Amino acid sequence: MAAHEHWQMDASAPELYERYLVPAITSVWADDLLDRIEPEHGESVLDVACGTGVVARRLAERGHVGRLVGVDLNGAMLAIARAKSREVEWIEGSALGLPFASRSFDVVLCQLGLQFFPDRPQAVREIARVLRPSGRLGLSVYSSIERTPAAYAFVQALDKFLGAESSRTKRAEHLSCGADEVGNWVRQAGFDRAQVETVSKQISFPSALDYVRFQLTATPMAALLKGEDEAGRARLIAEIADDVAGRLDPSTLANGRLTFPQESFVVVASLC
Template sequence: MAQQEQWQLEGSAAELYERYLVPATTALWAADLVDRAAPQSGERVLDLACGTGVVARVAAERMEGGQVVGLDINTGMLAVARSLPTGAGPRIDWCEGSALEMPFTDSTFDLVLCQLGLQFFPDRSGALREMFRVLVPNGRLALSVFSAIDHTRAAKALADALDRHLGPGASATKRSEHSLADADELYRLVAGAGFRHVTQRSRVI
């Protein structure tokens, strides 16, 4: 093999995401989110915008029985999720579908988890109303969003570098990841969808 070929990355974007980003960062965030939500054995749990399924797998590991479902609109991400082994706990069902029109009946789940997905939905209020719809009365929602980019040094350095080297606006996509950093706006969105007893906590991981 030629030397310049040794460092070529093999695999789809979803495979590379699972191989590199999940162990380095998103698995840590998933453990924190699931710890806060505390799924119980016997509950029905939805991992919304599940990607390659790290949150669903962590939730299943915390449960001796029950149901875990991962929903995502990205076929490639779900293909990787289905290919990975699951540990102890209930089997995970992987479903393809939109957060804005979930393929579930009303009051299907006891707990909805959404890690870093809400800011990317084209209709955030609509997605939250769907989360409320599929939850049982007094069901629980646990979601995470990024803090302000100015409070996230690595992300800000990358965004600034993109603008500096590629031109103004090159970092727009990266900065959009932090578009729900305003606590008041987030509260209004969640409460406006019907949720009550809304609490917010900041965590550096």
């Protein structure tokens, strides 16, 4: 199986992802990234690994004037993006060989996508290639899964109920390296001014059950329950959610709502 094929979703998962996980998680990091980079009017902006397009769409909602492009390998995710916004050009393509001429963009953003690329330094080199001189990069990527309590509890529960390989997809959402290595990839790609900050955001779901349900229906992890009927899926989701809740500090479950810190490395860099 090719590296990217592991992340293809069926038609319903991207809709659920957009409905539940974008508001709870990715929109939080999208706003953080845009606040740091602040693209100016007239600048051309590329969103790499755009998914359903929250970064580019948020920028359009802020009134950005200039070319906006989102690129992603997953056609099903892009279909949601196209349905959500006509202000952005949505293009199917790989981060390892971006389908754009050199020096095409003033700003490149990559939110929570770098961890999925089979060759991360190559992806950063491609970003540098399509940036104009003095172009800017804004990038965020999850740090070690142990640094995000709910995710770490979730993978442990998956291993317990579904077997040791079941958590592989979730664990792959997080880097195993440190901030220094991320900074090295950026500097070696030609960015002379690069700042890497470790950032934590508070993420909230209505309950631990909802968190687990969305993970197992709105992401590629839905494949883990394909062999179960509706009753079997509901039972497993509830059992896993109970196990997750039991592993977390009670303070994260005040009034039944799940609220937890989620940690990422955030990069702001520019070319010579």
